[in-house]
Amino acid sequence: MDITAVNALPYEDFVNIFGNVVEKCPIITAAVWSRRPFVSLNALEAAISEFIDDLPESGKEGILRCHPDLAGRDLHSGTLTRESREEQARAGMDALSSGEASRMSRLNEEYKTRFGFPFVICARMNDKANILRQLTERCGNERAVERERGIEEVKKICRLRLQGLVLCDAPNKL
Amino acid sequence: MDITAVNALPYEDFVNIFGNVVEKCPIITAAVWSRRPFVSLNALEAAISEFIDDLPESGKEGILRCHPDLAGRDLHSGTLTRESREEQARAGMDALSSGEASRMSRLNEEYKTRFGFPFVICARMNDKANILRQLTERCGNERAVERERGIEEVKKICRLRLQGLVLCDAPNKL
Incomplete structure (x- = not known):
């Protein structure tokens, strides 16, 4: 799919295809449809980032709270x-040893209790050991730092999901 | 469920229960969790309304675009x-005559083509004849008028969904 095809999509198809590039937040995709035409995939990604950046802090926390725990109850x-x-699955979260699983579960709970939103990390850019290490470290951060850090990860996830949707059938088109 | 119980919910339960009071926009519910405790159901509803009001116009259009057509392809x-x-179903949208169905379909398409978002109306506060009449009339409005009008309807839908969730087992508690 090239950007001309993306720009020609009616909003219903656009939201059906791209509605989950930010997890469970189709409103974001649906909102940026107002800003078409996009000159490139990067421009679409930038429009999503700007929409997120313009949300109040509560809205950014809302995005994080729409994310599942890693290796949490939704996976099981x-x-x-x-x-x-x-x-x-690609990051090995569905194949943790029982020790790893209980450590992950304990740290996820600690993180959520401390911050009121879940630990979000771009799993495709990290392996199991790295995820556990970062979760441990990030539990010690301040809330405002973690809110921004989580949103940075949301944007990385979004970029990879967008690329997967647009480039899979035409890697050099955009 | 009384408001004390609502205020005591962890964000995951709060979002699971109230995440669809604005259709397919759990981010809104997840965002206003940051503003608990709520003194009443009305205060929760007001927090949701304020979050919506503070969104840019594109965000309001995004909310509307997360809504299905009445008697449209998602119903079928x-x-x-x-x-x-x-x-x-309560408004009779699943039991239209073939004439009504084709009129509804034609008007929905006309509305979406004109405005770039779907016709939204609180179906529980309207019957079939009224919905068709209002859809016809509202096709003639300006885009900005319809964006605000649609958002007013979103808030009515939200209020009834909230009341249904909170008051169903305790009608006098809030």
Whole structure:
């Protein structure tokens, strides 16, 4: 799909295709449709980033709270979105040892209790050991730092999901 | 559920329960969790309204674009959210005559082509005849008028969904 095809999509198709580039936040995709035409995939990604940046702090926390825990109950109950399931599996989150699983669970709870939103990291850019290390370290940060850090990770996830959707059938088109 | 119980919910339960009071926009519910404790159900509703009001125009259009057509393809394919399915059924949208169905379809397309977002109306506060009449009339409005009018309807839908969730087991508690 090239950017001309993306720009020609009616909003319903646009939201159906790109609605989960930010996890469970189709409103963001639906909002940036107002800013088409996009000159490139990067321009679409930039429009999403700007929309996120303009949200109040509570809105950014809202985005984070729409994310599942890594190796959490949604993974175990099969209720992850397709995108999250693939990303978590690629990072080995569905194949933790019992020791790793209990450590992850304990740290996730500690993080959520401290910050009121979940630990968000771009799983596709990290392996299991790295995720556990960063979760441990980030539990010690300040809330405002973690809110911004989580949003940075949301944007990385968004970029990879966008690229996967647009470039998969035409790697050199955009 | 009284407001004390609502205020005591961890964000995950809060979002699971209230995440669809604005159709497919759990980010809004997840955002206003930051503003708890709420003194009443009205205060929770007001926090949601304020969050919506503070969004840029594109964000308001984004909310509207997360709504399905009335008597549209999501109803026919069974992909409506549970809340929308119940609301559309109550207004008779699942039992239109073929003449009514084709009129509704034609007007929905006309509305979407004109405005770039779908016709949104609180189905539970309107019957079939009224919905068709208002859809016809509102097709003639200006875009900015319809954006605000649609958002007013989103808030009515939100209020009824909230009341249904909080008051169903304790009508006099809030």
